[in-house]
Amino acid sequence: MQKFLRLSGIIDAVNERIGRLISWLVVIMVLLGAYNAITRKLSQTIGIDLSSNAYIEAQWFMFSLVFLWGAGYALKHQAHVRVDILYARVSDRFKAWINIIGTCLFLFPLSALILWVSYSYAADSWAILEGSPDPGGLPRYLIKSAIPIAFILLIFQGISELIKQVAFLNGFIPFPQVHEEEGI
Numbered sequence: 001m002q003k004f005l006r007l008s009g010i011i012d013a014v015n016e017r018i019g020r021l022i023s024w025l026v027v028i029m030v031l032l033g034a035y036n037a038i039t040r041k042l043s044q045t046i047g048i049d050l051s052s053n054a055y056i057e058a059q060w061f062m063f064s065l066v067f068l069w070g071a072g073y074a075l076k077h078q079a080h081v082r083v084d085i086l087y088a089r090v091s092d093r094f095k096a097w098i099n100i101i102g103t104c105l106f107l108f109p110l111s112a113l114i115l116w117v118s119y120s121y122a123a124d125s126w127a128i129l130e131g132s133p134d135p136g137g138l139p140r141y142l143i144k145s146a147i148p149i150a151f152i153l154l155i156f157q158g159i160s161e162l163i164k165q166v167a168f169l170n171g172f173i174p175f176p177q178v179h180e181e182e183g184i
Contacts, residue, residue: 001172004163011160012076015153019073022066029062053134061143068150072157075107078177092175096165103165107158111151118147 032055039050074080087095124130125141132138164176 001167001170005167005172008160008163008167011156015072015076015157015160018069018153019076022069022073025062025066029059029066032059032062053132053137057132057134057138061138064143065146068146069153071150072153075154075157075161093169096168096175099165100162100169103158103162108155111155111158115148115151115155118144118151122148 036051036055036059043050071080087098090098122141122144125144128141130140130144132140161176164173167173168175
């Protein structure tokens with residue numbers, strides 16, 4: 001079990017680093033959004049276009065990366081949406097079983113399906129080096145590649161969470177929960 005817990009720790013560390021890194025994209029995205037709004041109005045006033053479709057698309061791409069690559073980080077920190085009607089009132093052992101069943105029945109199959117579909121979606125985009133339909137826009141094949149990567153990260157984090165739940169049930173670790181100061 002110790003080898004599996006080390007693997008879980010490695011997966012957790014990777015998703016933690018990615019989550020913290022992409023959190024900076026939120027700041028950049030807000031600044032770029034402000035720039036886009038200001039230059040749009042300023043351009044109307046002075047008659048010179050100061051904005052670009054690339055800036056607008058860059059903002060969309062950053063939002064996509066935060067959402068997609070942040071999914072594993074959110075799962076690690078138990079910050080995902082959970083129907084708490086039953087979960088909050090049951091024992092930690094029952095919670096572990098809910099987490100194991102939910103991971104195996106929902107997280108893994110859905111993530112595998114999206115990974116399978118998105119891989120060909122991204123590969124087709126790379127095959128033609130798909131660009132933006134808007135003048136001055138960014139290449140689309142790069143952001144489409146973020147989708148399968150996101151679900152690989154999510155599947156690995158699901159494996160990590162599964163390892164921790166099984167380790168808890170077998171008495172190797174305390175119930176894995178996020179402390180308030182560690183959460184998002």
